[in-house]
Amino acid sequence: MFLNALEHLLRRKLLTVALIVFGVFMLLFWWGLSSSAKTAGGFHNESGEGMNGMVTPEDKAWMAMATAGPMLATILIGLTIILGASVLPDEIASGRLSLWASLPQSRRSLYLSTTLAPLALSTALGYLFFITAALLIRAYFPFTPANLTLALVAMPIWISVTWAAVTTLSLIMGKIPAMLVTFILGGFSATMGSIVELGKSIPEVGGSGIYRVANTVTMVFPIDRGYRAILAGLLPARSTIDEFLALMGYSGAVSPTELLYPLIWSVLLIFLGFVVFRKMEVQ
Amino acid sequence: MSTAKAITLRDVSKSYGSVKALADLTLEIPEGSAMAVLGENGAGKTTMIRVILGLASRDSGWAAIRDTDSKDHLARRRVRYLPERVQFPEWATPGDVFRHIERVRHEATPAEFKDRAGELECGDLLNRKFGKMSKGQRQRLALALATAGRPDMAILDEPSSGLDPMGRILVRKTVARLASGGTTILLCSHLLGEVEQVCTHAAFLNKGRLVANDSLENLSRFTGAAEIQTQEPGRMTEELGRAGFSCRTEQGSVIAVLQEEGTIAGLAASAAKSGVPFSGIQMKRETLEDVFMRVTERGEQLVP
Numbered sequence: 001m002f003l004n005a006l007e008h009l010l011r012r013k014l015l016t017v018a019l020i021v022f023g024v025f026m027l028l029f030w031w032g033l034s035s036s037a038k039t040a041g042g043f044h045n046e047s048g049e050g051m052n053g054m055v056t057p058e059d060k061a062w063m064a065m066a067t068a069g070p071m072l073a074t075i076l077i078g079l080t081i082i083l084g085a086s087v088l089p090d091e092i093a094s095g096r097l098s099l100w101a102s103l104p105q106s107r108r109s110l111y112l113s114t115t116l117a118p119l120a121l122s123t124a125l126g127y128l129f130f131i132t133a134a135l136l137i138r139a140y141f142p143f144t145p146a147n148l149t150l151a152l153v154a155m156p157i158w159i160s161v162t163w164a165a166v167t168t169l170s171l172i173m174g175k176i177p178a179m180l181v182t183f184i185l186g187g188f189s190a191t192m193g194s195i196v197e198l199g200k201s202i203p204e205v206g207g208s209g210i211y212r213v214a215n216t217v218t219m220v221f222p223i224d225r226g227y228r229a230i231l232a233g234l235l236p237a238r239s240t241i242d243e244f245l246a247l248m249g250y251s252g253a254v255s256p257t258e259l260l261y262p263l264i265w266s267v268l269l270i271f272l273g274f275v276v277f278r279k280m281e282v283q
Numbered sequence: 284m285s286t287a288k289a290i291t292l293r294d295v296s297k298s299y300g301s302v303k304a305l306a307d308l309t310l311e312i313p314e315g316s317a318m319a320v321l322g323e324n325g326a327g328k329t330t331m332i333r334v335i336l337g338l339a340s341r342d343s344g345w346a347a348i349r350d351t352d353s354k355d356h357l358a359r360r361r362v363r364y365l366p367e368r369v370q371f372p373e374w375a376t377p378g379d380v381f382r383h384i385e386r387v388r389h390e391a392t393p394a395e396f397k398d399r400a401g402e403l404e405c406g407d408l409l410n411r412k413f414g415k416m417s418k419g420q421r422q423r424l425a426l427a428l429a430t431a432g433r434p435d436m437a438i439l440d441e442p443s444s445g446l447d448p449m450g451r452i453l454v455r456k457t458v459a460r461l462a463s464g465g466t467t468i469l470l471c472s473h474l475l476g477e478v479e480q481v482c483t484h485a486a487f488l489n490k491g492r493l494v495a496n497d498s499l500e501n502l503s504r505f506t507g508a509a510e511i512q513t514q515e516p517g518r519m520t521e522e523l524g525r526a527g528f529s530c531r532t533e534q535g536s537v538i539a540v541l542q543e544e545g546t547i548a549g550l551a552a553s554a555a556k557s558g559v560p561f562s563g564i565q566m567k568r569e570t571l572e573d574v575f576m577r578v579t580e581r582g583e584q585l586v587p
């Protein structure tokens with residue numbers, strides 16, 4: 001059934017569109033990278049004097065990754081929401097579920113196979129997107145990723161938060177409301193995540209009420225930690241502008257243990273979805 | 284037909300809110316039988332099927348397939364189901380769907396599927412996308428997908444839905460072929476003529492209750508008459524009248540009134556004695572439609 005669900009997803013036109021969008025974005029990104037590599041580039045001080053000597057290739061790689069990251073994340077989260085709401089909710093809405101549920105397979109097997117396929121596909125696309133971007137950047141600005149293992153491990157955990165949310169919510173409230181709620185929660189939580197990052201760097205922010213709210217939101221919908229762990233893992237190890245980028249919400253300080261919370265959150269939520277599915281009357 | 288039970292329902296109740304879909308339903312379907320489940324819309328037929336297949340929960344009672352609780356997915360091995368409204372992905376071909384189904388059930392080969400599709404005269408559609416098929420073509424392929432190979436049991440909910448007369452004939456032949464091959468059939472259909480030709484037994488549901496359950500022969504009552512097929516109905520009517528039988532002609536046959544079933548021997552003897560050639564003589568019994576009206580409209584109960 002897992003292969004059936006995967007085939008169902010791979011045959012969708014949506015995937016082709018997403019890959020075309022990714023391809024176009026990568027072409028533009030490549031163009032931008034090659035242009036910046038040809039020019040002197042660098043920062044300028046307040047009097048307009050060049051500070052090229054202060055900007056290392058790692059710094060440029062840092063900036064390039066920080067530019068590409070949000071775009072790739074947006075495409076990927078959008079795809080995860082649509083794919084996650086595609087197999088099981090679609091089968092339920094179309095009345096096809098009775099066909100599959102009447103076969104000699106358990107509800108658990110049916111649930112896991114149909115829900116794990118979108119997670120697997122989204123994770124594979126995540127690796128494709130981020131590793132392609134990193135390799136492209138590396139071709140122009142050589143760098144060594146700070147912690148590649150962390151990035152690889154963080155990818156499925158990051159995606160699983162969106163996947164678990166859209167899967168379970170779609171079983172409770174229906175496909176379209178679930179997609180909208182997940183999208184809004186995801187965007188809100190990502191924004192709040194930036195405030196949390198600021199709070200870590202600036203003590204005044206860290207003690208504020210908005211920091212506490214932001215922290216709570218990122219706990220309720222922990223989409224933020226995984227994404228920042230991917231960036232922290234992929235970004236250059238020896239950049240000189242970590243502090244500057246921390247202000248933009250891209251702190252490199254993500255400990256692997258911080259990934260445990262979103263992982264447990266996803267497992268619990270997808271289990272809740274199973275409880276709902278197991279009791280569901282198949283039409 | 285064996286005495287083993289293919290399906291057992293014991294005091295099964297199921298409600299949707301305040302609506303009682305099944306009320307203490309007890310029914311046994313012997314292995315190898317062809318049982319029709321009949322009743323008006325909303326009588327509980329589809330709910331009963333869904334409980335048997337574990338697609339819907341039951342509030343109380345016990346449901347089993349070959350003594351395995353229907354909640355256990357292993358009970359559904361070699362059991363096939365054709366839902367009333369079957370949907371397939373528009374992008375998929377019947378070949379794709381068969382491959383997908385067989386990845387789970389492992390019970391039929393592509394050749395067997397092709398054969399069944401051939402029986403239903405849709406073998407040339409196996410590589411066409413469902414999105415480009417008519418409703419009738421989809422329905423016939425749905426039946427081919429559901430019954431490919433040699434299933435032990437086929438649960439068919441309105442298999443002729445949306446089919447033209449030729450399609451209905453093909454479906455009927457396929458179901459009859461399955462039944463004669465030993466497959467237990469559970470058929471829900473509003474086409475009583477189809478049921479009469481395919482099934483040996485019928486159960487009637489009314490508001491979730493079992494109101495009749497027997498062989499078709501036992502369900503239909505003697506109507507108090509016998510039919511004699513003859514090329515000379517006028518002469519036969521005259522001759523039998525002389526012998527003391529009250530007769531009339533009806534659609535080229537002679538209908539003779541009988542006080543009781545046992546007197547048919549006397550009628551046959553009189554017909555033979557009359558010298559008028561005849562090809563057959565049989566008791567006139569109720570049609571399934573008559574039985575249906577009796578148990579659903581007039582509320583007659585034919586079960587204890």
